[in-house]
Amino acid sequence: MQEIKNIIFDFGGVLVDLDKQRCIEAFDKIGAHKIVKYVDECRQEDLFHDLEVGNTGIGDFCREVRHLSSGCKASDEEICNAWNSLLTGIPEQRLEKLASLKGRYRMVLLSNTNPIHWQKAQDGMFWHNGMDVDDYFEGTFLSYRMHMLKPDPQIFVKTLMTSDMMAYETLFIDDSPINCAAASELGMMSLNLKGDEWLDRV
Incomplete structure (x- = not known):
């Protein structure tokens, strides 16, 4: 060898x-219910893919989270904190x-x-x-x-x-x-x- x-x-x-369930609960708590499915299915596409390959910035990512989850009024900081709850x-x-x-x-x-x-x-x-x-x-x-x-x-x-x-x-x-x-x-x-x-x- x-x-x-x-x-x-x-x-x-x-x-x-990583704690996927904690992340799901965090997004659910801030009203980003549409994002829960992305996290639950570990989907690396759309807004998550664009963020990971550097095609979009944090501000645009957060705006898209709010856009996809109609009614979500969470701030950028709250969205980032929810996404970061994946890391323990x-x-x-x-x-x-x-x-x-x-x-x-x-x-x-x-x-x-x-x-x-x-x-x-x-x-x-x-x-x-x-x-x-x-x-x-x-x-x-x-x-x-x-x-x-x-x-x-x-x-x-x-x-x-x-x-x-x-x-x-x-x-x-x-x-x-x-x-x-x-x-x-x-x-x-x-x-x-x-x-x-x-x-x-x-």
């Missing part, structure tokens, strides 16, 4: 825990594991995410023992900045090239089997794991 020199981590489901935090043991891996591997983060969730993540989710997100990872590659989504092969190619990493020396960890299959097609090793499942595997 080829020696692993690099690790590419997914964010949602691998590092940060990064458990301490995962941050400690990242810190222990830092000297052994080159590490980057690659995520299908949006500016609302990423701002929430930057507001303290990675902070632990004096370390923050940039202390764990050499780079953060985010779909809304790259205008691409996994499993598009080009998002992996761009991440590898920008990081000066060779695919055959790189391990990719993601909770989506489709994303892992795409990474494997490019010559990376992959682990389709979520939550604490990866802690004892690397």
Whole structure:
């Protein structure tokens, strides 16, 4: 087996825990009832897709939420808070594991995410023992900045090239089997794991 020199981590489901039901209840509470179906079915289309590939901004996203849910008068802040309720935090043991891996591997983060969730993540989710997100990872590659989504092969190619990493020396960890299959097609090793499942595997 080829020696692993690099690790590419997914964010949602691998590092940060997700609570879909809490998010559904939050949107329902602010009257954005039409959005509940998007969250419940994990639909990555329309306004959610546009936000994740950087084709729309936070203001336009919030306006579309109100437009789709006729009668919803929620403020932009309330809508962002509802969407952020999906993220429940990064458990301490995962941050400690990242810190222990830092000297052994080159590490980057690659995520299908949006500016609302990423701002929430930057507001303290990675902070632990004096370390923050940039202390764990050499780079953060985010779909809304790259205008691409996994499993598009080009998002992996761009991440590898920008990081000066060779695919055959790189391990990719993601909770989506489709994303892992795409990474494997490019010559990376992959682990389709979520939550604490990866802690004892690397």
